[in-house]
Amino acid sequence: MKIVVCIKQVPDTGTRIHLKGNENIDESSIEWIINPYDEFALEEALRIKEKKQNSEVVVLSMGPSRVEKALRTALAMGADRALLIETAEKISDPLLISQALGKVIKEEKTSDLILTGKAGIDENNSAIGAMLAEQLNLAHVGFVRKLTETEEGKWLCERQMEAGSTEQITLSLPALITAEKGLNEPRYPSLPNIMKAKQKELKKINFSSLNIPKDLTSLKFTSYQIPNTNIEPYMISGSPEEQAKELIRLLKENSCL
Amino acid sequence: MSIKVLVSVDFLDNQAKNSSLDLISFAFKQNWSVIALCLGANKESLETVKKAGAEKIFFHTKKNSNPQILTEFLSSLIKEQKPNLVLASSLQHNLEVFPRVAFRLKKPFLSDSLNVKKTETKWLVKKSLFAGKCQAIVELNLEDSPVILMRPHQVESYETHNVTESAIVEQLNWYFEEKDNYKLSQIKQNQLNQRPDLTEAQIIISGGRGMQGPENFKLLEELANCLGSHAAIGASRAVTDAGWCPHSMQVGQTGKTVSPQLYIACGISGAIQHLAGMSSSRTIVSINKDPSAPLFQKSHYGLVGDLFEIIPCLIKELNQKTAELS
Numbered sequence: 001m002k003i004v005v006c007i008k009q010v011p012d013t014g015t016r017i018h019l020k021g022n023e024n025i026d027e028s029s030i031e032w033i034i035n036p037y038d039e040f041a042l043e044e045a046l047r048i049k050e051k052k053q054n055s056e057v058v059v060l061s062m063g064p065s066r067v068e069k070a071l072r073t074a075l076a077m078g079a080d081r082a083l084l085i086e087t088a089e090k091i092s093d094p095l096l097i098s099q100a101l102g103k104v105i106k107e108e109k110t111s112d113l114i115l116t117g118k119a120g121i122d123e124n125n126s127a128i129g130a131m132l133a134e135q136l137n138l139a140h141v142g143f144v145r146k147l148t149e150t151e152e153g154k155w156l157c158e159r160q161m162e163a164g165s166t167e168q169i170t171l172s173l174p175a176l177i178t179a180e181k182g183l184n185e186p187r188y189p190s191l192p193n194i195m196k197a198k199q200k201e202l203k204k205i206n207f208s209s210l211n212i213p214k215d216l217t218s219l220k221f222t223s224y225q226i227p228n229t230n231i232e233p234y235m236i237s238g239s240p241e242e243q244a245k246e247l248i249r250l251l252k253e254n255s256c257l
Numbered sequence: 258m259s260i261k262v263l264v265s266v267d268f269l270d271n272q273a274k275n276s277s278l279d280l281i282s283f284a285f286k287q288n289w290s291v292i293a294l295c296l297g298a299n300k301e302s303l304e305t306v307k308k309a310g311a312e313k314i315f316f317h318t319k320k321n322s323n324p325q326i327l328t329e330f331l332s333s334l335i336k337e338q339k340p341n342l343v344l345a346s347s348l349q350h351n352l353e354v355f356p357r358v359a360f361r362l363k364k365p366f367l368s369d370s371l372n373v374k375k376t377e378t379k380w381l382v383k384k385s386l387f388a389g390k391c392q393a394i395v396e397l398n399l400e401d402s403p404v405i406l407m408r409p410h411q412v413e414s415y416e417t418h419n420v421t422e423s424a425i426v427e428q429l430n431w432y433f434e435e436k437d438n439y440k441l442s443q444i445k446q447n448q449l450n451q452r453p454d455l456t457e458a459q460i461i462i463s464g465g466r467g468m469q470g471p472e473n474f475k476l477l478e479e480l481a482n483c484l485g486s487h488a489a490i491g492a493s494r495a496v497t498d499a500g501w502c503p504h505s506m507q508v509g510q511t512g513k514t515v516s517p518q519l520y521i522a523c524g525i526s527g528a529i530q531h532l533a534g535m536s537s538s539r540t541i542v543s544i545n546k547d548p549s550a551p552l553f554q555k556s557h558y559g560l561v562g563d564l565f566e567i568i569p570c571l572i573k574e575l576n577q578k579t580a581e582l583s
């Protein structure tokens with residue numbers, strides 16, 4: 001079985017974001033990690049590989065050269081080889097990103113399963129998985145938190161919907177699945193595997209060589225702003241009874257209740 | 258130039274969701290003409306859609322759950338209607354279908370958006386990045402006709418408008434043929450959770466490690482009950498990691514991003530990843546025994562004290578108020 005996992009490099013969740021003027025994000029102090037949801041996707045791929053003989057896990061990412069580090073981590077976790085679509089600068093248009101990823105996946109020989117995270121924690125668009133599925137003409141299920149192979153060789157996807165209901169969907173491969181937290185607990189790469197990963201294949205593909213029309217859409221991030229969430233808190237003191245009474249009164253007065 | 262917007266309306270138990278009606282009403286107030294797409298609706302349920310400001314309604318009593326199938330139909334409708342903008346709520350089902358539609362039609366796509374504005378030549382979309390740590394304005398040419406999914410509760414709550422001409426209603430005769438490679442086999446309703454989803458709730462009461470154990474979440478349930486059917490329960494990651502609550506209840510950068518009218522944090526310290534998911538809430542209340550807990554700096558009202566003493570008092574106070582009214 002051949003599995004392609006699409007991963008994105010994103011700022012660590014603990015990073016504070018700083019701006020350069022109001023037109024750019026200052027990347028100098030950012031600590032980069034693999035998008036946590038993509039890590040669940042990768043871990044799931046590795047677990048399938050461990051169960052099935054002759055499986056291959058290919059990790060694919062796109063972005064500036066810093067992204068190589070994320071791919072090395074993925075290789076150290078156990079992926080067999082990596083592909084990097086290298087771009088001069090960061091590209092944020094999901095339509096462009098998915099076209100490039102899709103083109104490279106098509107150039108790979110037939111893949112059975114494409115896995116990726118449900119969303120990037122940076123832009124939170126949830127676009128790439130579904131767009132890739134459309135491009136590759138595949139069925140897809142998003143937000144999967146449990147994946148099991150059935151006796152008939154199909155794949156049972158379980159997910160939870162917003163209203164609290166659980167859905168089960170049976171998929172036949174080839175297909176695309178996006179991972180939600182809860183799917184698994186990603187492994188940490190061991191030291192020997194980190195060493196081994198340095199020898200594994202990491203192929204770079206130049207974005208411009210893919211001939212994706214860059215003016216497909218006009219989407220452009222034009223200005224950034226750090227919202228000021230620091231508030232002067234109004235501290236309510238007194239006994240618990242007094243605190244409760246005063247809070248309810250204030251909430252009512254400000255029509256919060 | 259008159260602007261035409263197609264709003265895809267979500268239905269739950271034969272009722273249009275408020276988040277969808279908010280979008281219709283929002284578009285109506287901008288003087289855009291609204292085409293509402295209502296799948297899984299019955300004819301009676303279209304009244305609220307009309308009143309929110311839809312000029313034209315396409316409806317179908319069924320909705321197919323396979324994104325691949327729906328994409329087919331939605332794309333052809335959009336091609337035929339040529340709206341300048343497609344709007345829907347950023348909810349899971351929509352997040353599966355609309356990126357596919359956008360890809361097929363080669364239209365730009367953004368989800369989890371906070372606002373959309375129109376200038377002479379551009380669409381300006383406000384996006385929250387890194388779960389709210391930063392915001393950006395995304396510019397798009399007007400003629401790009403983007404597909405934008407909006408985070409619930411970001412535009413004003415809908416009003417019923419005096420629509421002079423009655424909306425044109427057209428029933429779609431789409432026939433959804435199931436595919437062999439995708440089969441929705443089971444939907445289990447969660448009996449326990451009769452509460453609204455976190456992303457749509459107007460009031461959220463969240464518990465952190467300070468709750469000390471799963472059994473104490475009863476206390477938050479009780480408080481939520483006093484606040485009515487719009488209140489939901491959330492949790493910090495410390496709580497979901499400990500298995501006290503399911504992950505679906507986690508608020509934060511690796512959980513849900515929420516922006517209710519009222520967020521009450523009980524025993525939550527205020528780690529950056531938690532703040533990322535809730536700091537856009539309209540009013541924030543913190544209850545914490547540690548006066549130096551960072552969350553106080555992001556709260557409108559702070560109560561220093563033991564939550565096990567304060568919450569029962571809140572419940573008592575609210576129950577008394579209801580008793581006085583009846």
Ligand SMILES: Cc1cc2nc3c(=O)[nH]c(=O)nc-3n(C[C@H](O)[C@H](O)[C@H](O)COP(=O)(O)OP(=O)(O)OC[C@H]3O[C@@H](n4cnc5c(N)ncnc54)[C@H](O)[C@@H]3O)c2cc1C
Pocket residue numbers: 013036464465466467468492493494495496507508509510511512513523524525526527528529530531534544545546547550562563564565
């Ligand atoms: C990659 C990554 C992603 C993360 N994503 C998220 C996320 O999405 N959401 C999230 O929430 N966290 C997330 N975290 C975890 C985050 O860093 C914190 O560890 C977590 O939010 C802490 O939860 P807490 O506030 O409940 O617990 P603590 O920090 O332990 O705080 C407990 C608080 O309860 C108070 N308290 C204790 N007893 C009482 C009492 N009787 N009465 C009143 N107050 C009391 C204490 O004073 C304290 O302030 C993430 C971390 C990482 C590394």
